[in-house]
Amino acid sequence: MYVNCKTYFSYRYGTYDTKELVKEAAALGVRAMALTNINGSPDAWDFVDFCREYGVKPILGCEIRNGHTLCYVLLARNAVGFAVINRFISVYKQNGQPFPGRFEGHRSVYVIYPLGRFQPDELGENDLIGVKPSEVNKLITLPMAAHPEKYVIRQPVTFQDKQRFNLHRLLRAIDLNTLCSKLMPQDVAGPEECFLPETELITRFREYAAMICRTNRLIEDCGIETELKSDKNKKTFSESAEDDRRLLRKLAYDGISRRYPKRTKEITDRIEKELDVINKMNFNACYLIVNDVIQYARSRNFFYVGRGSGANSIVAYLMGITDVDPIRFDLYFERFLNTFRVSPPDFDIDFSHRDRDEVIDYIFTRYGNDRVSLLGMYSKFKYRATIRELGKVVGLPKSEIDQLAAQRPGNVPDDRLHRAVLKYGLLLKNFPNYHSIHAGGILVSEEPIYTYTALEMPPKGFATSQVDMFLAEKVGLHKLDILSQRGLGHIKDTIQLVKQNRGISIDITRVDDFMTDEKVAFNIRNGNTIGCFYIESPAMRQLLTKLRCSDYLTLVAASSIIRPGVSQSGMMKQYIYNYHHRDQVKYLHPKMEELLKETYGIMVYQEDVIKVGHHFGGLNMAESDVLRRTMSGKYRDSEEMDKLELKFFGNCRKQGYPEHTIREVWRQMASFAGFSFSKAHSASFAVESYQSLYLKTYYPMEFMVGVINNFGGFYRTPFYFHELKRTGATLHGPCVNRSHLYTTINGKDVFTGFIHIEKLTDTLKEKIVQEREAHGAYLTLQDFIGRVQPGQELLNILIRAGALRFTGIHKKELLWKANFTQHRLKAQPAMAALFDEPEMEFTLPEFKKYPLEDALDELELLGFTIGNSFDLVDDDLSGLSYARELPLLEGKEVNLLGELVITKESWTRKNEYMVFGTFLDPHGDWMDTVHWPASINAYPFSGSGFYRMKGKVIADFGVYAVEVTEMSKVGRKAVY
Template sequence: MLNEPDYAELTCISNFTFLTGASHPQELVAHAAGLGYSAIAICDECSMAGVVRGLEEARRCAERGLSIQLIPGSSFRLENGSRLVLLPMNQAGYTQICTLVTRGRRDAPKGEYALPNPRFERNLDDCLALWLPTGEDDLLTAHWLSSYFPGRCWMGLTRSLGPDDARRTARLLGMAQDADLPLTACGDVQMHTRSRRMLHDVLAAIRHGCPVSELGYRALPSGERHLRSRALLAELFEPEWLAESVAIARRCTFRLDELNYRYPREVVPDGKTPSQYLRELVEAGIVERWGNRGQNQGRQGFGPDPISKELRAQIEKELVLIGEMDYESYFLTVYDIVRFARDRGILCQGRGSAANSAVCFCLGITEVDPARMNMLFERFISRERDEPPDIDVDFEHERREEVIQYIYRKYGRDRAALAATVISYRPRSAIRDVAKALGFSLDQSDQLARNTAWWDNPEGFTERIRQQGFDLGNLNIRHLVHLVQRIVGFPRHLSQHVGGFVISERPLSTLVPVENAAMADRTVIQWDKEDLETLGLLKVDCLALGMLTAIHRCLDLVGMEISEVPPEDPETYAMIQQADTVGVFQIESRAQMAMLPRLKPACFYDLVIEVAIVRPGPIQGNMVHPYLQRRRGLEQVDYPSSELRQVL
């Protein structure tokens, strides 16, 4: 019977340690769960960028009956080249690690970090530390770590099946005993399976800017830096070292799901609750939008109601749901940003699913009148979906920076930052980098990349390369195809989101590390929009739109306000029906101009259909021609049920 002791791998890095880790966080978590590990720690270098993806995979594993504990940690290179892994015991420890990562990233150029040893003297009282020495005698660092992490630091022992394993282990045992550091088994893992060894070498070659053949000692000495079976680990390590890894994991009780995120409250005047202030603004917006002449008897305290019973019911329904889901401060923050822009004469316009909200219309965030349009609020916020709302606001592109800097000034750089965008390998960039690493000539790599589109399916590379005249029997070509297929989708670096701001009541670095963006005066968090959605963190999208700048200039030239433009102008629709729309936002493309004379929009809702139907989905689904025929009365409309008839 196999001896398979319990084990926790506490020293994994993923491909979010860019150009080093050779596996996605999801692959590491899934494989560790499959091997029966009790826990796995994702500890990318001075980064938390991959931990949320690991959390998502841990949830999927639990649904399949494979329970595994995910520990969010981070690792750091010390001045002597050794590696220190920090793990949080609780939420305070997680905050301490995020703050440390933020300091290291903010004090260095983008893509780097600066953490001299004195930095670790700051408060890390709620963190556990694992030290992976280089193998050389370093008693000074061993004693330093033992004193700064009393009872909370271990020396990690790795076994790479090299010829000097026994000698190295004996030396480290002596050093650990001298510094009074307990021992634990670890894998110093950089890939989930041994089969990623070649990809790891290619990543190292890309990182060092040389072919794989010239890596030398910069490549891994063996392929053992992967997640190994518990039976093999039992042969490599003493039982007490394996048991110690599990004991360490049990001391780490923090879960990412426990993050306590709160939206800022300074947008609420003293003496009022967010709910009270939001209702006050909505009622003021009702009067501003629809006037104060009552259509119905008003509610107590508000006088005659200027809106219909149906619209009042819709607004009340939205306010109740917003309150139940505790989103009032989010709406108030967006309102404050839009108010700032309009006070400065900056054109702005909310768009997307937020246009389904009557509350957003009352706050002046959107301009789609719910009294004229039959909007579906549940497309924006729904109890059933339990997803955070996402309000996108376009600003004049030449003046959006004023809005961005206003947000930084109001909330401070410690509480406001842009979301990240993960820049990943696409086919062309993957082919160029992998070909260079494998020693292909510049002409060959250019030829391969030039004939590949960014949307190409990696599985189709073999046929595409054959069409270009390359010999598929050549071993190097086969290696190239295999490695490109693996590296496409690998994260390359973090960039800033086009405008998604994350704002918090507490310093953001207590939730997620913050680093410098490539642009001056910008900072970004280490999570992208999907990560934010997973954890329920809210963002405000402050986007730039050149057409708003053009509209503003046009209005200045003709001496009009945008509110003076009539909503339904027959002469304008006559021009639209003739496809006289060059320079008209959203209906100026060739495809749109070809559709306009066929659909003949005559009202605003027709334009909504026009913009929506000229899309890949309706076109590929063969929906366009049947719709036009039914619109003209040339084809019968069959509804699946009477319930759907009213909706459709």
């Protein structure tokens, strides 16, 4: 009966959570049901899992629609039929074609057409006609007796009740970007599309017993037997599993001479232990596939970083997948892989954003387009954005929508419509909004990928699964993460720029040397890390300064304790205090001192939980990792947690530990595990941070150009140009004779790339460079226009940006001449002139020049000024204090003037709104501010620009900031 059920994965249509749908069906005594979401199967495996849990027979299928038009419902007789449906959906979605009006028959798929679409004698063997309860009266005029086998009952299930029907209508209005009042009947489902008791359905169709029987036979003939949580990944890399085992062993031992010239028994034992577990867990092929990808990247000279929990594996280190020594840094393999894991781990490999797509393309080509896909995900409705959407579709004016969106959840407005918007906004919480792409996950399946999921084709151009990582994991597919990271682009580009500009070749793999370099250490200690991967944010630079960090292990710890959970819990502050007062650290037990001495008594890493569970609590390493994961929250209430807790306490009591000590250790582990960070992650991050910082320290100009050209980092591009100027580089604006698409450096001269003139078309940017490289420099204004023919509007932009200053003519005069010449030459073909043509001579009036007009043009067209941005400030600069003076002014009131760089919103312990600010002062130095609730409420920020502030200088472990008590925005000077 229920062969057409939908969840909220019929995006912006259905209102059922997947589990709720199954749970309600089970409560109504439904024996079998079909999940048929619109044009997809994103939650199919959750549906199957929940159906098996609640004793309902699951049937998988899909409702095919073109826009508003229901074409047909497809039901899979078995796993083969589900794969056929997924392939069918994928083909049309990837090609961007509408679905055909008829489904080409397949013996493993039933097709249910809406009543009236086709006559029974027009249908194939597995084609049926679905009749809704509301359509029973139409059957009177149909020749039912002649074709009893072609009619089935189709009761669509889309929403739960009247309230959710209203929510459905709101979703449809949001999807169609229209007012609810303007929805047409075909835009929405019928109000009867909810669960009706089976007895009621049978009563409505009591005159058509044959149809009831045919529906029951359809349900009996369909089903899905796929086993969940069993390995579905590519089984072998080579010819057989045994060949894979031997190959992995060979590759591991081949790496010993490079990684460990002095081989020890500890190293050999670790290798053998890992190889044994990898083989038992059928993970040989995964290692070999990742290694294959790495070897391809190396062959193309692509930079990469292997990070994540995979860095806990010595086998991965020996193969060159990762570059963090797990022996040296005491990293546990069990954190990555052990026989107790209920979910498979994954490797995280970072590539430059420019190289990543080629690596992905290699994986698709190497392992088969029908067996590889990017991993999908879905974006959820966010509360404030949802309130805005709902406000729009119910017709509220913008001012009222802004007011509603600004309210915190829990406020009850007086207006009825406002209350309704807030009520339905809460109902939409956690609803999926639309399909998206996971940051880097790739699935490599043994069977065709359609066996498990339909595919989308997003703009990126790679087929992407409709299932997310949790559903992939549930069915038994684990992801390989091929991630895009701009920090690697910084490094690669900087090395190339240094080679071109200075003729110096850099071996960026000498990380051990970088870690002992005093100049590099000085920059870390002083937070001089702008542009460096993972260590450039205001909070991180402050932390490095507070720790006076100058070594690798401290940087690794900093990368972990900066995480929101650790910092907000107070443990970051405790760590800093303990770091500077090591002799005052009080440990709960001598054993805990032995385990946590490296981190001064604070659990900093996930590995610390494993370490304490094993060495203090007597659990084996695999059990300790299970404990870490159960404590993290996902399995917090599981039966496994109870068993481990009993074993932990029992083992500790056998050791004679005091009861209060055992309980406190357990409490600290449980409170920390939920937001802990992997030491292997931090160690991998720190390696790249050192590489970035080495380049910044010794080649600062080239490094900042590399950062600018990768558009990557914590800050906006203008502030990297600011840092570039501080290195001593001479920055020039765009020039048609010197600039390229990206910013270039020659000696100390840096020419801004055309890519920063956003109003220019990409075609023109490329044409300027190509024409110049093909036929030489532009000689005159007329020569440039004749060869490039930019068009009047774009030519004016180039002139205002200063890109034609090679002519030696002032902008205003140039604009007059350019527009005259452009008009004269617009009909001529673009080419280099064979003979110099004399330019038209005419007399222009003398134009008045203003000192700030260039800077304001640059600000408008580039987003930053080539010179000093503070030249634009319309304010008195006398009586100010500066960032470099703050250490001498602690506790005193100061007046500041700053250009806003970035703000960070936060909340006090009383849940009051506050803000942290970062500014540049008139000397170009960075300074930090604190805006407590009273201050930020009285003096809020109003966008980017300059601010005058008054406040008190405060200090925390040697880091100085200003608590702002008054603030006002300062305007820019007028041009004239």
